[in-house]
Amino acid sequence: MxxxxxxxxxxxxxxxxxxxxxxxxxxxxxxxxxxxxGEGPTRSELVHKLLNDTQYDNSLPPEYSTGNVTNVSVQLAITDLDSESDINMEYDCTLYLRLNWTDGRLDFTAYNTSYKRLILGNNIVDKVWIPDLFFYSQRKSEMQGLSTKNQLVYLFENGTIMYSGR
Incomplete structure (x- = not known):
């Protein structure tokens, strides 16, 4: 070489x-x-800040302090209808339920975060205010699930909540 x-x-x-x-x-x-x-809080920190027991009371509706009503959009899809009894005038059905409303207390646009929505699972769903849904003349209802309820909550940055259950 x-x-x-x-x-x-x-x-x-x-x-x-x-x-x-x-x-x-x-x-x-x-x-x-x-x-x-990403100078803003992590997903976990953000959820804990929003659902802090001293700042957020899930037993009160979003507009309780102002006296305004909270508009809730309800979507219902019956997926199974069985066990009809003409004598007792009752039936069993399986349905999907979706509720949408806005809770200004959960608005996180002021936080410096890249999250547009948060997905809250079963362990956190109970910390969010969820409207009471009433079916007139119902005899019994239950949420489906093996060991936990079959439900999911999407929390969008402007405080809009989409609740899904079965």
Whole structure:
């Protein structure tokens, strides 16, 4: 191998090492920026701030202090109708229930966060105010589930809540 070719190989190796170092530096800069750019609270911190027992009372409707009513949109889909009894005038049915309303107390637009919505599972659903749904002439009702209720809550950044249950 000549001196010229060994110098070329060293220069190529140095150039590749330099490019690798630049790529690594660029990668580390991006990684650092993405880790530090989210100055807002984490999902868990945000949920705990919003549903803090001293600030949020789930036994009161959203507009209770102002005296305004809370509009609730109700969607109902009957998926199964069985056990009809003409004699007792009763039946069993399985249905999906979806409720939508806005609770200004849960508005998190003021927080510096990238979240547009939060998904709240069974362990947190009970901490949110949920409207009482009343079926006239019902004899018995129950939420379906094996060991826990079959329900889910989406909390959007403006305080809009979408509750789904079965």
């Amino acid at each position: 000549s001196v010229q070719s060994s110098l070329t190989i060293i220069m190529l190796l140095d150039k590749r090492r330099c490019m690798a170092e630049k790529n690594l530096t660029f990668f580390l800069c991006i990684l650092t920026a993405s880790a530090t750019s």
